[in-house]
Amino acid sequence: MTAPSRRGFLKLAGLALAPVPALAACQGGGVLNPGPLTSTAKLPEPFTLPLPKPTPARPVRTTAAGDHYAMTLKTAEARILPGYTTEIWGYDGTFPGPFLEARSGTPLIVTQTNRLPVPVATHLHGGITPPTEDGFPTDLLHPTGHATMAGHQGGHGMPAMHDPYAHIAEGRRDYRFPMRQRAATLWYHDHRMDFTGAQVWKGLAGMCVVRDAQEGALPLPDGDRELPLLICDRAFDADGRFIYPSTDPTLTRPGMDEAIAGGALGDVVLVNGVPWPYTEVAAARYRLRLINGSNARRYELRLDGPGEGGFVQIGGDGGLLPAPVRHQTLRVSPGERFDVVVDFGQYAVGSTVTLVNTAASGGPGQVMRFHVTRKASDDSAVPARLSDLPKLTPSGAHRRLVFSRNGSRWRINGRPFDPDTPLLRPRFGDTERWSILSVERHPFHLHGAFFQVLGRGAAGPGRYDVGWKDTVELSPGTEVHLAVRFDAYRGRYLAHCHNLEHEDMAMMATLQIT
Template identity: 50%
Template structure:
């Protein structure tokens, strides 16, 4: 790997500040590492590939009517047997991790009423959702615990504070896609998600159903999340305030990001999935706080690349793309099809993380069974591109993501400013497509609420091999500039963009943008 003098000087210029938060200076320039520090587990870990793969349960609606499908979820403390024979305290949607999967149909509204029985306020964000501002999960729109009296709480920046319960309304006016929902409370997203507040929300579409892609029990959600365990089996996380009530942030070097040494798939450490020798759709989600993954199959099948990518954050690609491996930054999704018929019966195939080592080098394993009827196919054309190309007069904005000092302590900023819920960094018009230039110092997976975007370039080149399709999160690499085209439609109001390294987000790397109708 060759490093330019300009890149080296730019990184060394931030050496003192980065050392304070444990950021590796030159690691990752090739795109092969994560920004963060390893938090090791303090108890013996299970042998990989001894526990069965499981799919999170699909939540049944409490009712269906002309207004749509209605769901209820209780956020509460519970225990889960994540490691064999060990009960681990978690915070869970309906008391489980991952939370139950919600399945919506395009064009049919979904409402989800959350009841908060946790000891702290919460916020729910439908990640990837095309959602009105009041229901998007703005970080200051707190849902206080049940039994909390309305009174002297800080609502200076909340549009709609709530107590006990809140109903989120999703119009589902968007194509089929792999979405997920998670906590988004200002300053405390990282520890809340680490404790278990995350789940799938899948959008179906009759147009996608007609394509003939693998479906039913051959359509597998795969939530990958790294964690660390304390000696008593609890989840280990370096919060400055373990109660998550007053002081945000993490200790020591972990402000760069918290990396665990246990890889969980749908809440199971290194599981084993029994699969027939047919095509399967894997809905890969990186739900880790800071860890990046490069996923491949070992052994690779004969006859060409192992993974056929069909979808990304915002839905289907226009056409399939073959890969030997795919890369996922925190928050990103990638839908791939794997044809296990290319392996012999009884063959064991490992999903590997080429960015990991030791316990983080393998994710899960598949054991291939016998042949079975397979009516699925992968068509040459999948879906139209939903992102409009920018015109010659498109508004151009530059956003810089970098390590900085925030209120006298190490933190992360956008354009030199920490998160301020009352200040809007941009005010795009609905119906417009803008060009945004994103500039980084270290790894920053930049996530945009409301709008999906198209990656136009990286540096002086075009999009990278994993940049195709409608995105809501881009893996911005160290000392890199990327350009995206983003369209805003339908909903006026206040939204956020932020780094989806959750420790960076909690330490102020987030900004508000406000969409507005023309003439207002």
């Protein structure tokens, strides 16, 4: 397949080339988003609340079919801010949801019961799953006693639609995740069409770590020195409730206030559900599994403490890198994961080290704090060689995608999302070259496969593009070139913007793997 030129493709998509300085960013300060939502609740002083350390959920049983878990999706009252209760929607009524620890090659069977007032669709982000288990946004699990129609009322200027291929369940369903994939940091979240942003904001997200023998043989920090960290932002009203300006608070009819059309940004940063927490660490190496679970906020994370500090990246979205990469700053877009080692042994006992976000100021500029409280022996290490990754060399089709906006409507290749009409039909087993251009800033996320970044514009991959990826940041006015191969399952998947408000406003494309 011969792809049209960049200029020609922009014309086909109904776009005009604009000089990069004239392009609006789509986070804070962009033309569609005047800034973060402002909390009116009394907020705690940063770094005064302890960090919760996730404990792996126990399977209800283990059989030849795999590890079985049960989750009930329900409303609950959570104490997120001191002195307030906040209604959440949670997997098992918790925020974040249960921490899942999976073994590569051992399937997870997760039985979900929906006791919320609305439908849900759970996506295991980073999971290589059959299309029926992937959380396609129209594959809904309805509450018991509610109609199981596959239609949607439409919103954001879109007509109502009916998806004849939707897999609909009522009350309860099993998600079967094969886990035929390497060790990696994943997460799961709601993916309901038109309402993903609002329902994730209410609490429908959780963490999942996949382990395998190859990674387990490495002398990396583990046990109490491994910290999964789900980072997200929220805003709270005077009663301690989440602020999310949907046009219909019942989340029955789609729509959101113009204030968050560019992406919902809160002024409170939560880590594992706690605002600006602290944790005590020994003067030793720690492994931090960083997940950006925010709707729209991107982070530029840096360690602020005595000395140079810094991160040693050992993994990303799709697991271990070939070799460690050192960073002073981590740029993390919504949906991305960074697996890093921090050596707190370089700091004196009694030191404090603050994880800050240099992409923001005030509350959103602070994330969490580490207190180095004691000396400790440390037999961990970061090997110079971590894993062997095959290099993908495209030999199949060359496809172009343009992420754009027409007024207040977000589009891919000039088209809104259509669940039953594929925009792309990749061939199973082929390694394709995808060139993705964005006229604003978007995190691109692919379901059903990992990819490798070949380059940005005429240059090579960026410093954060190493290894297997499923999410990558698109910078304004620059093409990102990817090597993509679907070789696990045939069927229907998605490519979309992982700014959840953009996703809800139809910035998704259906893929049919043939």
